[in-house]
C-alpha cells in the first residue's frame with residue numbers, strides 16, 4: 001500500500017486512484033485529540049476502475065444519521081462486477097465517518113455540518129480538511145457526482161433529486177440528464193438561494209455535473225428508499241455509459257418543485273401534526289397545533305399554512321423548539337425538457 005502526499009491537502013490517500021481494478025482504502029487526515037492522540041481521522045474510499053470511460057463520484061454519509069444512501073453504496077460496492085465497468089466509480093459511503101459511527105448529523109470531533117463546510121480548509125478540522133480534499137483534489141478528477149442524503153432523525157423528505165437544472169448554468173443540461181436517469185418522483189430545483197457551502201455548490205464551482213438526493217428520512221434505513229437508491233445509481237451509471245445499457249431507460253414522471261417557504265415553529269412545545277410529507281396543502285389549512293405539554297392550562301397554539309403548495313419536507317420531531325422546522329413548502333414549476 002502506498003500513501004501519496006497530495007500537494008495542497010494534508011489528507012493522504014492509501015490507494016492510487018489512477019490505478020485500474022478494485023481498490024479499497026482510506027482518506028487519512030492527521031488529527032490529534034484524546035481519542036487518537038497521534039493518529040488519523042479515516043474516511044473509507046473505494047475505486048472501481050476499468051477501461052477509459054468517465055469517472056463518477058458517489059458519496060453518502062455527509063450527515064451521519066442518514067443511512068439509506070450509505071446502505072445503497074455498500075450494496076453496490078459488494079455487487080458491482082468490475083468486468084462490466086467502462087470508466088471509474090469512486091465510492092465514499094460515509095464522507096463524515098465519525099458522524100455515521102455516532103448516528104449523528106454532525107460528529108462530536110468538530111461539530112461541523114459537512115454540507116456547510118465547502119470549500120473546506122486544508123489546515124482546518126477533520127470535516128474542513130475532508131471537504132477541502134473533495135473540492136480541490138477529488139472533484140476535478142470527476143465527470144459527474146451524486147451525493148445521497150435523507151432527512152435524518154430530524155425530518156422526512158419526499159424522494160427527490162436536488163439539482164441546478166438552469167440551462168444557462170454550465171452543468172444545467174448535464175444535471176437534468178442525471179435527474180432523468182435517477183428518476184426520483186420529485187425534482188427539488190436548486191435556485192440561487194442554494195447554500196454555497198454545500199457539496200452541490202462545490203461541484204458547480206468545479207464545473208462537475210452533479211445531483212444530490214433526499215431519500216425520505218427519520219433516522220433509520222428505509223428499505224424502499226435503499227432499493228430505490230441502488231436502482232437509481234445503476235441507471236445513472238448506464239446513462240453515463242460506465243455500465244452497459246439494458247434497453248432504453250424509461251422516461252420517468254418527475255414533478256419539479258421550487259421551494260417557496262420554510263415554515264418554522266412559532267413557539268416551543270409538542271408538535272401535533274395534521275399533514276404528511278408529499279401532501280398538497282392550501283393557504284389557511286390547519287397544520288396542527290403546538291401543545292404546551294408542561295403547562296396544560298395554557299391553550300394550544302393552532303398552526304396554519306401560510307401558502308398553498310406541496311410539502312417537500314416535514315419535521316420528524318415531537319418536541320420542537322421555537323424556530324425549528326415544521327415543513328418546507330414548495331410549488332410545482334415548469335422545467336423545459338423534463
Ligand SMILES: [Zn+2]
Pocket residue numbers: 062063066149150151152
Ligand atoms: Zn443530509
